[in-house]
Amino acid sequence: MRALVESQVRGLLELAPDAIVITNSAGRIVLVNRQVEHMLGYDRAALIGQPVEMLLPERFRMAHRDHRADYQRAPRSRSMGSGLDLSCRCADGREVPVEISLSPMEADDDTLVISVIRDVSERKRIEEAHRQLEREKDEFLANISHDLRTPLTAIKASIGVVLANEPPGTSPPLRRMFVNIDLAADRMIKLVDDLLELAQIQAGLTQLRLDQVDLRTLVRQAAQTIEPLALERGQRITVSVPSRRLLATVDPERIGRVLLNLLSNAQKYGREGGEIQLSLHRRRSAAVVQVVDDGDGIPPGDQEHIFNRFYRRTRDTEGGRLGHGLGLAIARTLVDLHGGTIWVESTPGYGATFSVSLPLARIERAGNKETRS
Numbered sequence: 001m002r003a004l005v006e007s008q009v010r011g012l013l014e015l016a017p018d019a020i021v022i023t024n025s026a027g028r029i030v031l032v033n034r035q036v037e038h039m040l041g042y043d044r045a046a047l048i049g050q051p052v053e054m055l056l057p058e059r060f061r062m063a064h065r066d067h068r069a070d071y072q073r074a075p076r077s078r079s080m081g082s083g084l085d086l087s088c089r090c091a092d093g094r095e096v097p098v099e100i101s102l103s104p105m106e107a108d109d110d111t112l113v114i115s116v117i118r119d120v121s122e123r124k125r126i127e128e129a130h131r132q133l134e135r136e137k138d139e140f141l142a143n144i145s146h147d148l149r150t151p152l153t154a155i156k157a158s159i160g161v162v163l164a165n166e167p168p169g170t171s172p173p174l175r176r177m178f179v180n181i182d183l184a185a186d187r188m189i190k191l192v193d194d195l196l197e198l199a200q201i202q203a204g205l206t207q208l209r210l211d212q213v214d215l216r217t218l219v220r221q222a223a224q225t226i227e228p229l230a231l232e233r234g235q236r237i238t239v240s241v242p243s244r245r246l247l248a249t250v251d252p253e254r255i256g257r258v259l260l261n262l263l264s265n266a267q268k269y270g271r272e273g274g275e276i277q278l279s280l281h282r283r284r285s286a287a288v289v290q291v292v293d294d295g296d297g298i299p300p301g302d303q304e305h306i307f308n309r310f311y312r313r314t315r316d317t318e319g320g321r322l323g324h325g326l327g328l329a330i331a332r333t334l335v336d337l338h339g340g341t342i343w344v345e346s347t348p349g350y351g352a353t354f355s356v357s358l359p360l361a362r363i364e365r366a367g368n369k370e371t372r373s
Ligand code: ADP
Pocket: 261, 265, 266, 269, 270, 293, 295, 296, 297, 298, 306, 311, 312, 313, 316, 322, 323, 324, 325, 326, 327, 328, 329, 352
């Protein structure tokens, strides 16, 4: 009966799509399946009784012995070195990227370890091709933005001269066209600048100009900047900050930009005649800024995408609201650069709350009682 079960188990091992290696508590190989031969090119009879380290590239062997001893002390099913790039050494010396999961198995007088080894070469190749494509796309966007900036600046300057020296008797429709050209040039320059900035951050070319600032000042400045636009839509802005300084080491221009972006979205997507709440407070080991609006909010399915570049909800583009879907992508990369996080909470129909959390490691706090202004 026992022999029957054993032969069935062996049969199953042979059918498995992954390579399987079973070792004893001394780290010696006691059983391998056929996939080990296919994947790594060893003759399996020659593997039996060998230390399992022979399947690893030489540089990992020492460390593996220690890890193996640790595993033997507390064996449980888990993946090996999760998050690490693992590889196996083939018989001909090549290396194969792999994922390995480990499980202990009690045998008569020993604890065996089953290692299931999956060849992930194909997945790694696709991931690398994808990364290369992304790099090329970023480079293309950066180059095209750069090339577009010069003619756009020329258009902007020229239309400025035309508007300033408008010949007498220019008809109102013609004047409107000049003004439209001026506005369109502004928008395109903003788009091109945003694209360039995002490309630079993603290429790691952006240096933060860190300074110790009172975050209350940044919050108030951002509110003041957006106020005229909010008034145009009859919106009220309330600002709530601690009564005493909340000092942080940040790049004031960049964090100011993040806040302005969130406020300008609240102004664009908030309710006409509604309220925009801006607040700053300390939450455990971070300073948190929140922007709350009372607009239509964001459906759960869109929430995870709005921080991706060029993502705009169809409804908003149909409504003709200005924007090009780069603001939140830039905000997220800038907050990331500060070691912080940005996220949204929203129930459709009940507005949206955007939060930015900046870690306290860079923040020295001098008070946290809140006041309203
Ligand atoms: P845009 O320039 O289009 O506003 P963003 O990156 O700032 O680009 O925002 C991406 C999309 O997220 C917007 O097009 C809009 O659909 C959605 N969004 C952002 N902020 C809000 C908000 N406060 N309320 C509702 N939708 C929002």
